[in-house]
Amino acid sequence: MASDEKKMVSSSKPALPPSSDETGNVLSMIYRFFKKVSVVGAVYLVGYMQWSVAWLIGPVILSVLRDQWRKENEYRRNLAKAAASSSEKDVVLAKLDDLPAWVFFPDVERAEWLNRILLQVWPNVNSYARNLLKESIEPAVAESLANYKLTGFKFERMILGTIAPRVGGVKVYDKNLSRDEIIMDVDLFYAGDCDISFVLQRIRGGIKDLQIHGMVRIVMKPLITKIPLVGGLQIFFLNNPSIDFNLVGAADILDMPGFSDILRRCIVEQVAKMMVLPNKLPIKLSDEIPTVDLRMPEPEGVLRIHLVQAQNLMKKDVSMIGKGKSDPYAIITVGAQQWKTKHIDNNVNPRWDFWCESVLRTSATILVIRLFDWDRTGRDEKLGRCSLDISQVVRFGRLDTWQTLQQAKHGKVELRLSWHRLTSDVSELSRALTETLLIKTGELSSAVLSVYIDSCKKLPNARTQSRPDPYLTLTVGKKTETSAVQMRTDDPVYEIGYSFLVQNPECDNLEIKVLDSKTGGQLGQLTYSISTLLKEKDLSMITQPLMLQRSGPESKIIMSLQLKILKEAIKEEDYEEEPPAPAVVETPKEPSPPAPAAPPSPPSPAVSDEPGPLTDPVTVLPEPLVRNVEDALLDSSSQKSVPLEHIEKEVDTPQEYQPPKSPEREPPSKLVHRISSLTTSAGEAGLGRILLSLRYSMQNQTLFVVVHKIMHIPLKDPTNVPDPYVKLYLLPGRSKDSKRKTVVSDNQK
Structure with a gap:
């Protein structure tokens, strides 16, 4: 009876319209049908027109490569998006090779409280960001794309989503500051669920999975005695931020490395013009402070760059008899400023003698050199890159060095850098003009x-x-x-x-x-x-x-x-007496009889087809400190081992100029953190000892390693002295990209 009642009730109900799932299934079936018809039709058309099989295989290969490229990008974006939306603890446990800054650096603090505030105010930031994109970014990107014959760019919808940016760490400086300013660095990362649509040449498309990562500096100045206690803010990126996104909609067919790279380059250029050094985004907080105090440029100094030459570059061109040479040129980048050298045909040891100058408002930036092989078709290939902390140049005043190229099998470049501070003393003008005349380039500045x-x-x-x-x-x-x-x-x-x-x-x-x-x-x-x-x-x-x-x-x-x-930050006579650190640091052999140890002379860099040694000048100890390390390793008068002292870890702090001291009179306070002494034994395992220096650059995301010396290698045959060298890998991947190899040291143990 109950079943009959249920049947009667069910039969009395009115007929329901088709559900959305059923409608979706029908549309999906129609889509698959037409897709198969189009594929079969394309194959039939190729056969009917008697075209070459390349017309069929070519698009298939391009489609497969495009799908693979998109899958890799989508995986990377999803990983970053998950990290941005999850708690920091989950990020640490899920991905140990991408830890936040506060894990590595004791002076960088967690800012979870700031992340909660950003999440709360993010809906209000959405409104401000829409106005910024519409009024500033849109016309600038449209003008930049017009240079590539791409016209009609316009934003239609701009929604930044519900996922707020995250702050990986905050560092507040408390030294070398003036009394009326506060300076802090913020490791900012955004990987949100934005929904931005645009029109380009009547093609409608969209941008999703937008990601931005960079180091933002916030300068609060001047400090005042009334609320809000800070007269204004100056916000800027220290270097160009990393920007990535995914194209959707009709523009999805253009989501290839070529077009997306052009669009990404245009967006990065406009962001750089707004708030990448030397450009700043000033925000006035008090009417008592004149706007000129916030927006008037305040350069800290001028970095003069002399790119001399490169040696042993990779051979990228293909000739009739095999591998030819390269047509190298270099691109120099400091913040938002960029220079390009001329290309030199058929030369793996080019000499440019290229000069340029950069006005810097802070020395906490990175100098990046990228080398390319010029191609008439525009498909220039990479020959490697190198980077240098400008704070190194500020400290020594001058730096002449060879930089080993990264992301390359071999090659290195010679750089000569000098730091010039700024003064209002008119008497220095004649000296500055004389210096520019001696260089004879005709384009260097004096003010x-x-x-x-x-x-x-x-x-x-x-x-x-x-x-x-x-x-x-x-x-x-x-x-x-x-x-x-x-x-x-x-x-x-x-x-x-x-x-x-x-x-x-x-x-x-x-x-x-x-x-x-x-x-x-x-x-x-x-x-x-x-x-x-x-x-x-x-x-x-x-x-x-x-x-x-x-x-x-x-x-x-x-x-x-x-x-x-x-005004040059180091005197000429001081520089001649004590040149900057050499590119290759070699320690002298241990003397057999006790005798006073003489300071070692720096050897000239060697050219080899093998990957170059780890000779990045950021990691190389200055010459006086190298002497201290060597003296610490071996006291020549007593032949007793003494404790080794390490250099204090360097941090990129905003520094006012201090008169340089002679390198021989370097204060002993630079050497801190005593560790156990190096004895004359071969270690617990009996395999010998190795002396290394390690430093990690947070801004450059690079680990620098210097191999100073190896000692007490056990010999199987005392009459056969080995020719040792050192190989280094990064674990756990142990990939070829992380492989580094030093030069061979003949007949030493």
Whole structure:
């Protein structure tokens, strides 16, 4: 009876419409049908037209490679996304080779409290980010893509999702600071569930799985006595952040290494122009602080780079008789600044003698050298790269070194670097000009000009009964900077700052043009002689209105100027007495009779087809410290082993210039952390001893290892002295990419 009642009830119910699952199954079946028909039709068309089989195999190979490339990228993005959405404990347990910064460095602190705050305010940040993308990023990316003949770029939907950025660690500096500033570094990582759609050449696409990772520096200055106690913020990336994303929608067919690399490059360029050194994102917090104090550039110094040559590069070209040579060129990167050398045909030992200069607002940045093999088709191949902490150059004043190339089987480059601090002493100008004349390149500078443009007043109309859309161009020498466009106003407010290298302040000029973006017409101009600042107090002019030429009768531009003279951070005679650390550190053989040990002379770097030794100058001890290590290893007067002292771990702190001391008078406080002494034994296992120096660069994500010496290798045959060398691998992978090999040391134990 009960079953009959159930049947009656069920039969009395009205017929339900097809469920969404059934509809989805029907659509899926139709999609599979047409997909198979298209595949069969393509095969039939190839046979009917009697085309070559390459027309069939070529697209299949490209499709397989594309799918594999996308799977690898998707795996990497999903892994990062899971790490961003999970707790930090799960990240540590799940992926031990990508630990947060606070695990490695005791001065980097966890910031879980900050992550909770970011999660709470993230919905409000979404609104600000949408305005930023629409007003700043969109026109800049569209202009950059136009250089690649890709037009019509426009954002349609911008949703950053619910996953907030994570802070891997925070480091607050407490030394070498002025009293009115707070400086901290934030390891920022974003891997969210954003949904961004755009239009490019009438193709609709989207960006998902956006990931950004970089080291952000936040400078809080000046400190004031009223709430909020901080006058403003300066936010910027120390180096170009790592940016990755996935293209979806109709643009998915363009998600190939070529197009996606172009789009990624354009986005990175625009981010660099906004907030990668030397560019900053200033935020004013108090009306008591003049805007010029936040936005006026404050360079710390100038890094002069001389890329001399390279040796033993890889051979990438293919000739009729086998492997040919390469056509190498180099790209030098410091923050957002980049330079490119000319390429040299058929040469694996090229000599460029390329000079360039970088204005730096902090020395906590990385110098990166990337080498490529030039190809007429535009498919340039990588020959390796190297990097160097600029703080090393700041400490010594000068650094002449050979850099072993990474991500290459062999090869190295010669660099000569010098650090120039800035001064307002006019008497230093003649010395700076003389130095540039001695180098004879004709393009080096003797001063730095900082320019702050506040606003323009009462500009003329570019069109009848229509206000202009003005923007500025500022030119000093060969460098030109362009401001953003201010729409529909004759009193535009810019509040922007720039820094220019000046070859000769006595004859160079600052040229400013005010242009209309719609008509391209000129609204006014100003030519300012930089020599005028040489007569001003502190070589500066603060917030002065200047009349524009070829403009309206009352048209003015309000700006501030400051001139600084370059002064080398080390004296020439000091540098000649004590040259910087050599690229290869070799310790002398242990003397048989007790005798006073003489300082070892640095050998010249050897050229070999084998992978070069670990001779990165960041890891090489300065010469006086090498002497201390050698003296610690062996006291020549007593032939007794003494405790070895290690160098204090270096951290990238913002430092004000300190007068350099002679390397021979290096204070003993640089040597700390005593460890057990090196005895004359062969160790517990009887296999000998090895002396290493290890250092990890957080910003560069690189482990530097220096092999100083090996001692007391057991000999099976005392009459047969070996020719030892050292191989190093990174565990647990033990991959070929991590393999490093030193040079062979003949007949030593």
